[in-house]
Amino acid sequence: MSPHDPTSTALRLPVQTPEHGHACGHDHGHHHGPEAHAHAAADPCCAPATQADCPAGACKTNPPPEGTSRVRYRIDKMDCPTEERLIRNRLEALPGVVQLDFDLLQRELTVYHRLDQPQEIAAALNKLDMAPSLLEANAPASVLPPALSPRQKGLLAVAGAAAVAAEVIAWSSGQEASWMVMALAALSVLSAGLPTLKKGWIALRNLTLNIDFLMSIAVAGAVAFGKWPEAAMVVFLFAAAEAIEALSLERARNAIRALTAMAPETAEVKAGEAWQTKPVAEVDVGSRIRVRTGARVPLDARVASGRAALNQAPITGESLPVDKQAGDLLYAGSIVADGVVEASVTASAGDSTLARIALAIQSAQSQRAPTQRFVDQFARCYTPAVVVFAIAVAILGPLLSGGDWNSWLYEALVMLVIACPCALVVSTPVTVVSGLTAAARRGILIKGGVYLEGGRLLKAVALDKTGTLTRGKPALSDAIPLGAMPIAQALQIAASLDDRSTHPVAQALVAGWREQQPGATVMPVDDFGVLQGRGVKGSVAGQLWHLGNHRLAEDIGVCSAALEARLAILENAGKTAIVLCDAAGPVAVFGVADTLRPESAQAVAALKALGVEPVMLTGDNPATAQAIAAQLGIKDARGNLLPQDKQAAVAELHARYGSVGMVGDGVNDAPALARANIGFAMGAAGTATALETADVAIMDDDPRKIADFIRLSRRTAAILKQNIALALGIKAVFFALALSGVATLWMAVFADTGASLLVVFNGMRLLRETSLRQTPRICPPGLTVAQRS
Numbered sequence: 045m046s047p048h049d050p051t052s053t054a055l056r057l058p059v060q061t062p063e064h065g066h067a068c069g070h071d072h073g074h075h076h077g078p079e080a081h082a083h084a085a086a087d088p089c090c091a092p093a094t095q096a097d098c099p100a101g102a103c104k105t106n107p108p109p110e111g112t113s114r115v116r117y118r119i120d121k122m123d124c125p126t127e128e129r130l131i132r133n134r135l136e137a138l139p140g141v142v143q144l145d146f147d148l149l150q151r152e153l154t155v156y157h158r159l160d161q162p163q164e165i166a167a168a169l170n171k172l173d174m175a176p177s178l179l180e181a182n183a184p185a186s187v188l189p190p191a192l193s194p195r196q197k198g199l200l201a202v203a204g205a206a207a208v209a210a211e212v213i214a215w216s217s218g219q220e221a222s223w224m225v226m227a228l229a230a231l232s233v234l235s236a237g238l239p240t241l242k243k244g245w246i247a248l249r250n251l252t253l254n255i256d257f258l259m260s261i262a263v264a265g266a267v268a269f270g271k272w273p274e275a276a277m278v279v280f281l282f283a284a285a286e287a288i289e290a291l292s293l294e295r296a297r298n299a300i301r302a303l304t305a306m307a308p309e310t311a312e313v314k315a316g317e318a319w320q321t322k323p324v325a326e327v328d329v330g331s332r333i334r335v336r337t338g339a340r341v342p343l344d345a346r347v348a349s350g351r352a353a354l355n356q357a358p359i360t361g362e363s364l365p366v367d368k369q370a371g372d373l374l375y376a377g378s379i380v381a382d383g384v385v386e387a388s389v390t391a392s393a394g395d396s397t398l399a400r401i402a403l404a405i406q407s408a409q410s411q412r413a414p415t416q417r418f419v420d421q422f423a424r425c426y427t428p429a430v431v432v433f434a435i436a437v438a439i440l441g442p443l444l445s446g447g448d449w450n451s452w453l454y455e456a457l458v459m460l461v462i463a464c465p466c467a468l469v470v471s472t473p474v475t476v477v478s479g480l481t482a483a484a485r486r487g488i489l490i491k492g493g494v495y496l497e498g499g500r501l502l503k504a505v506a507l508d509k510t511g512t513l514t515r516g517k518p519a520l521s522d523a524i525p526l527g528a529m530p531i532a533q534a535l536q537i538a539a540s541l542d543d544r545s546t547h548p549v550a551q552a553l554v555a556g557w558r559e560q561q562p563g564a565t566v567m568p569v570d571d572f573g574v575l576q577g578r579g580v581k582g583s584v585a586g587q588l589w590h591l592g593n594h595r596l597a598e599d600i601g602v603c604s605a606a607l608e609a610r611l612a613i614l615e616n617a618g619k620t621a622i623v624l625c626d627a628a629g630p631v632a633v634f635g636v637a638d639t640l641r642p643e644s645a646q647a648v649a650a651l652k653a654l655g656v657e658p659v660m661l662t663g664d665n666p667a668t669a670q671a672i673a674a675q676l677g678i679k680d681a682r683g684n685l686l687p688q689d690k691q692a693a694v695a696e697l698h699a700r701y702g703s704v705g706m707v708g709d710g711v712n713d714a715p716a717l718a719r720a721n722i723g724f725a726m727g728a729a730g731t732a733t734a735l736e737t738a739d740v741a742i743m744d745d746d747p748r749k750i751a752d753f754i755r756l757s758r759r760t761a762a763i764l765k766q767n768i769a770l771a772l773g774i775k776a777v778f779f780a781l782a783l784s785g786v787a788t789l790w791m792a793v794f795a796d797t798g799a800s801l802l803v804v805f806n807g808m809r810l811l812r813e814t815s816l817r818q819t820p821r822i823c824p825p826g827l828t829v830a831q832r833s
Contacts, residue, residue: 109142112156115165116179122151125469126243126254127174133252134168141165148473152179172246190294192287200283203236207276214273221270229276236283237263253427255464255796262789265457269450277790278461285797289470289804306377307398311342314386324393331389335380344396345374345387352383359397360487360744401489414497415472415764423465430463437783451785458782461792462775467799471767475807479760482810487743488753495722495739497764499757502656502722503701505750506694508708509662509672512726512747513647514638518548520556521619522635524610532561534632538624540567541582541591545574549620552636579622590625602629618668640675643748648676650751659697661690661716691715707750724750760810767803774799 121127128146131153135141143156153176155165169176192200210228214220233241244260247253259282266275313322314332324342327333332348335341341354353365359375365382368374374387376396393399438456442449476493483490490496510516525531539557542550543566558564572582578599579592590600594611597603602625610633614621619635651658659680662669666683673681682693690706694716697704706713706720717723717738725738727745742749778795781787787795 109156112142112158113162115155115157115162117153117155117166117169117176118179119151119153119169120175120177122146122148122153122174125473126256126466129254130172130247130250130252131169131174134172134250135165138164138168172250173242192290196287199235200280200287203232203276203280203283206232206235207273207280210273210276220272220274226272229272232276233263233279237279240279240282253431253463255466258460258464259793262457262461262793265453266789269454271789274789278793281790281793282797285793285801288801289797295808306340307393307396308340308342312336327389327393329389329392332386333389334384334386335374336384337380337382339380341374341376341378341380341387343376343389343393344391344398345389347372347374347385347387350383350385352385353381355379355381356744357487359401401484414494415761415768419465419468419472419768423469426465426468427463431460434459434463454789455782455785455787458787458789458792459779461789461796462778462782464796465771466796467771467774467803468768470800471771471803471807472764474804475760475763475767475810478808478810479756483753483756486749486752487746488749488756489741489743490753491739491741496757496760498703498722499705499740499754500761501703502705502754503703504657504659504697505651505705505707506659506661506690506697506716506720507678507747507750508690508713508726509660509664509669510638511745512707513644513660513672513676514640516638518552518620518636519639520553520559520634521637521639522614522633523556524633524635526607526610526630526632529631531632534624535634536561536564536567537584537589538591538622538632538634540569540584541572541580541589544569544572545580549622549636550580553622553634556636588627591622593623594621597623597625597630600625604630607633616667616671618664618671640672641745641747643746645676647747647750648678650748651754652677654751654754656751656754657701659693661685661693687713687715691719694719705750707747724753756810763807763810767806770802770806771799774802 119127119131122131125148128148131146132144135144135155140159141155141157145154145156146152147154153169155162157165159165166176166178206228210225210232213222213228214225217225219225240256241260241263243254243256244258247257248260259278262278263275266272266278307324309324310321311324311327312319312334313327314334319334327343333342333345335352337352347368347370349370351367351369353367354374355365356375356378359378368383368385373390374385375398376393377398391397434456437459438453441447441452441455472493476496479496480490480493483496507513523531523535525534535557539554542553545551554566567584569582569584571588572580574580575590575592575596578596579590581588581590583589590596594603597607602623607623607630611621611623614633614635617635617637619637622634622636623630624632624634648658657680658676658678659682660669660673660676660678661682662672663685664672664683666681669681669683673679685693690713694704694706698719698721703721705722705724706716707724707726708714708717717725723739725741726747727742740753774795778787778792782792
């Protein structure tokens with residue numbers, strides 16, 4: 045948004061109000077009509093009536109089907125896509141069940157249904173031996189027990205020792221069916237294989253082809269063939285791989301918990317004249333809290349007194365402490381590096397920015413990314429096809445090529461184990477969740493895997509000017525004398541006249557004077573008056589002064605060609621021109637401008653380096669837009685745009701480039717944000733609407749994070765492709781080995797579970813990314829990098 049943008053809110057800089065009239069040119073009013081709130085009607089999350097039922101981001105990314113009820117369960121025994129597919133097959137067949145959302149990391153299932161009573165859902169889950177626990181609709185993610193209990197670790201150790209011992213005895217004696225080998229193999233199977241065999245039986249009853257069923261068939265076949273040591277080793281390898289996979293997923297889960305669960309459980313609250321410690325859940329909005337050096341902020345609050353430097357990295361990803369003083373916002377989870385502040389609580393524990401981030405990430409995990417949807421569909425066809433192929437090998441192998449029936453049956457068993465698509469299916473959610481978490485650590489909140497994957501496709505990004513590329517706050521930029529009076533004296537008179545005004549342009553002039561003349565005081569002003577739409581007037585030291593815009597100079601008859609030229613220079617540079625006049629004529633001209641962010645040039649250069657075309661959209665006049673764009677190196681800058689014009693501009697960019705992003709404030713740019721493939725909200729920390737309406741929320745005001753997001757998206761896509769190639773490539777190799785009669789059952793298990801672990805570890809590399817940014821070197825015009833160095 046911009047100072048001249050008719051869609052600006054009261055929080056943005058208006059050009060002209062009845063109280064003050066510094067702006068030159070035509071009168072621009074503020075529109076708060078249907079355009080400003082177009083998104084509220086389209087997005088149920090924005091509607092007050094449904095806000096309580098809609099976690100941040102959930103409605104926008106995955107709206108519940110109309111007319112359905114929602115019930116949530118924690119599924120203690122659901123920790124991989126195998127259980128997800130089993131549950132899907134069972135519940136999707138129930139009349140009245142409309143939609144299922146899975147969160148494997150938190151082991152949660154959300155069911156949207158049209159049943160009178162949801163007990164039938166719980167009964168179906170119990171029949172699958174999934175141990176469901178009912179959760180409240182908007183309850184936070186529950187704390188899960190450790191991935192492996194001490195008992196499970198002990199049984200796994202026993203199974204491993206027994207399997208190795210059985211292999212050693214069978215190899216040294218040459219007897220695979222001796223009573224000692226059979227006893228050790230049975231001990232190994234009973235120690236580590238019973239859960240798998242039980243799950244395999246449940247899968248068979250529900251006509252589901254999954255790894256548990258296939259492993260059960262493999263173990264039974266190995267025993268039938270008298271290969272007891274191999275049966276024991278198959279069970280142990282599979283159990284060990286599942287344990288390692290569970291520990292890996294627990295690590296990803298802990299990374300998310302560490303990211304979001306940073307607010308302390310208690311707060312120091314003022315009660316009368318004393319201070320007492322209370323649980324954050326019992327602290328009311330409006331209560332006064334105190335936060336000391338080294339402590340974390342317990343709740344979102346606004347500073348009432350004191351000063352402090354805060355580390356806001358958990359919320360905004362900023363690496364340096366941010367100074368806070370009276371009136372500034374504090375975010376729950378941020379750390380007071382130095383100082384003590386008292387603050388008034390602005391949101392309850394469940395509604396804090398940190399809590400909204402947690403809900404958004406939790407919701408994003410349940411959204412299946414395009415690659416995941418493709419993989420799921422592929423797996424549903426792949427597994428039955430391979431099973432049919434294995435059966436054909438077992439039957440046709442001896443008939444077509446001769447050989448022993450047992451040998452071909454054994455190779456068919458090997459193929460059945462290879463048929464499980466676990467590595468393929470688990471590769472996508474782990475990678476996507478790792479990418480979402482890595483982004484959130486850097487203050488980039490992505491509302492689902494579809495946007496994380498879609499970022500790599502962006503070819504153009506439309507950027508709003510004010511608040512994105514500029515600070516959104518005017519500052520004194522020019523002070524030009526027009527006569528004999530020293531400019532310092534003229535600036536002091538102008539500041540004295542404007543000191544009584546609350547207009548942002550007037551405040552910028554006064555602030556600029558205070559910076560140039562620290563410690564100086566304003567001069568007394570008599571007969572002060574506001575000239576609506578033009579400026580102000582008043583007497584200083586008995587002399588009448590006028591301070592205002594171009595129109596004021598014309599009205600009092602002091603406009604000249606020389607003054608017109610001065611004003612034109614400032615206006616063409618995108619600045620607001622202010623004239624100071626005495627009875628004799630103009631004394632000085634001042635320029636006020638919305639200054640560029642120091643990061644904006646790097647942000648634009650980074651987008652260009654990625655092959656993404658930056659486009660600036662603003663409500664400012666075209667001269668201002670071109671002046672700002674020239675400083676940043678943006679070729680396409682469009683001014684005088686209303687909300688519907690910005691939406692049309694995004695549509696035109698979409699037709700030209702394909703995939704387009706739009707960067708705005710998440711509220712007033714709603715039509716353009718909705719039209720873009722991906723909508724970015726800048727400075728979303730503490731802004732509930734921005735968190736809920738944007739596809740990607742940049743928690744601070746750093747525009748460089750747009751390029752960071754695109755880099756992360758491309759990195760995620762690359763790892764997803766690697767994982768799919770690894771999973772399919774390893775299976776292809778072992779298929780060839782099985783057809784040639786070389787592969788064994790334990791080798792097939794090692795290939796399947798080993799591939800699963802490989803793709804999990806590869807996907808989790810995103811959590812270890814130390815930096816997404818490759819800051820381009822920005823040179824002044826006409827200077828090469830070598831010359832600058």
